[in-house]
Amino acid sequence: MTKPLIIHIITRLEPGGSSRNVIDSCAAQAAAYDVVLISGPHKGSAELLKLLPPEVNYIEAGNLQREIRPLRDLRALLELRREIAALRPAIVHTHTSKAGALGRLAAALANRRAAKPAVIIHTPHGHLLYGYYGPLKTWLFRLAEVFLSKFTDHFVALTPGEMRESAAAGIGKSGQWKVVHSGVDFRPPAVPARxxxxxxxxxxxxxxxxxxxxxxxxxxxxxxxxxxxxxxxxxxxxxxxxxxxxxxxxxxxxxxxxxxxxxxxxxxxxxxxxxxxxxxxxxxxxxxxxxxxxxxxxxxxxxxxxxxxxxxxxxxxxxxxxxxxxxxxxxxxxxxxxxxxxxxxxxxxxxxxxxxxxxxxxAPDGTGFPRFGAESMNAQLLALYAAVLSGTPPATARR
Missing domain, CATH: 3.40.50.2000 (Glycogen Phosphorylase B;)
Structure with a gap:
């Protein structure tokens, strides 16, 4: 029996929480799903890619980048649309701002001709509502996210605070959000510093x-x-x-x-x-x-x-x-x-x-694993995927 296909899209793989989060998710999902990871090029990606099991297929989208460059962004959008249309996934799960914007638009365009449209899930890994830019640029980013929410079936926040602030800004509706903490590796360091x-x-x-x-x-x-x-x-x-x-x-x-x-x-x-x-x-x-x-x-x-x-x-x-x-x-x-x-x-x-x-x-959460650990994150994401693919509303988001 063919397994459903999950496509994860992230802007780039670099040292940091969001990239490691995506790598861990792909690895954990490979047993239940066919998994494809798409990201833009980055000099630090090779080390992270070594953590992927061979069952996970990796595609580098050459035009996907963090900076805003309209021509390359258009090329990246068309490239992502082609990949999604050819692969026919059950779920497209986008991560971070740039991949979230282009990936969701690409999935929405591919869905227009798909026999069975993909479910579109977005994990922002944080918002840009304050702390990053001045008032005008922040307003433009919020406006863009409100627009993109129209092409998003479900959102995943890392914390209740992120979920509350995003929903209050008009980015999705509260019922579309679910909180899944980013999984943290709590193994003690092999050689702790003195x-x-x-x-x-x-x-x-x-x-x-x-x-x-x-x-x-x-x-x-x-x-x-x-x-x-x-x-x-x-x-x-x-x-x-x-x-x-x-x-x-x-x-x-x-x-x-x-x-x-x-x-x-x-x-x-x-x-x-x-x-x-x-x-x-x-x-x-x-x-x-x-x-x-x-x-x-x-x-x-x-x-x-x-x-x-x-x-x-x-x-x-x-x-x-x-x-x-x-x-x-x-x-x-x-x-x-x-x-x-x-x-x-x-x-x-x-x-x-x-x-x-x-x-x-x-301390464990409802999954039986440490609430902030990778095992809990992966169990909750698998439960979310199973729910959306079966047509069952996901469990109520934690507040």
Whole structure:
């Protein structure tokens, strides 16, 4: 008996949560479905593609790219339409903004001539409603997503916060949304880092973050918060570990220097062993201005670290406030400094929140698997596919 075909489309395969999420989903679905993965070219894709089982077919769409270039985008749209029409899938599941736009339009065009139209599912992996662009560009993106929702049968949000904010902006109807957390690998690092490995003294309280160094990640406010702590508590032995690279690295290094805390801040650049480096931390911080879920703060909690997150989109959904971590207003260095001061000055509070965080990250959900793990994500996606292909409405979205 021929298995139904699922096509996953993502803009590009690069280090990060959305790409790993898609790779894990394809691998888990290969037993029940024929699976095809389509993405645009990217220099980092080869390593991720090694994780796919041979049963998953990969197609590189040469014109699919993140940047907006009308002629190439039209070529990508036509290329995707041809592939979808030829493959005749049961489901087209798109991921991220650009692939979500072109992939859904391509599927809708292919469906016009299909004997049996494909079900179109979209996982945004976050929204662009704030934190990324100015008012005009943000309005245009929202308008585009509202338009594209007319060609979407179902949406998958990573957190209740992402779902609520997207539906409130007119992107789909609440009944079209289902929450499925992005699966996180909670296996402990094989070789956890020690403070000494990073040139940090054993008695230095170490605060850290894992992030691409770009504006939406809010690392500037973490540096400013550490500067405020340095002024308030000059005798405090404190280090800030910034794990990740990106366009703002030089500016952030300069900012640390201007604020007089250059010697307190360590920039590691991009590290593939970021989870191992977290073992050297005492407190984890996610100061993002927009974040649909955040894999790194969950990995930190799984390692028994208390976390501080911005109160944006899905970040409050992945902690238990005042039990596993603290939440503060986004872009507010003063509020972040105050939250960090509470944790730094109270080892008992850090220990209590850290122990609760480890239990929270590992706790099972209705699938019987850890609520934020890959097994739960895959079980829920398989249940969603089975429901939509049988004509049964998916289970009510969690709020």
């Amino acid at each position: 403070k000494a490995d990073l040139g940090i003294a054993a008695d230095e309280v170490t605060v850290g973050t894992v992030a691409r160094l770009e504006p939406v990640k809010g690392v500037e406010y973490l540096i400013r918060a550490v500067a405020l702590l340095d002024a308030r508590l000059p005798a405090l032995r404190l280090k800030l570990l910034i794990i990740g690279g990106g366009e703002l690295e030089t500016k952030l290094r300069d900012l640390a220097g201007r604020l007089g805390i250059r010697d307190r801040v360590i920039f590691t650049g991009f590290r593939s062993d970021a989870a191992a480096l977290m073992a050297a931390l005492d407190i984890y911080v996610q100061p993002s201005l927009n974040e649909a879920m955040g894999r790194a703060p969950l990995e930190a909690q799984a390692q028994g670290l208390p976390v501080v997150v911005s109160r944006v989109c899905g970040l409050p959904d992945i902690i238990r406030e005042e039990e596993t971590g603290l939440a503060v207003a986004p872009g507010d260095a003063g509020a972040l400094a105050s939250a960090l001061e509470r944790l730094i000055l109270s080892p008992k509070l850090r220990a209590r929140l850290g122990a609760a965080a480890k239990a929270w990250a590992a």
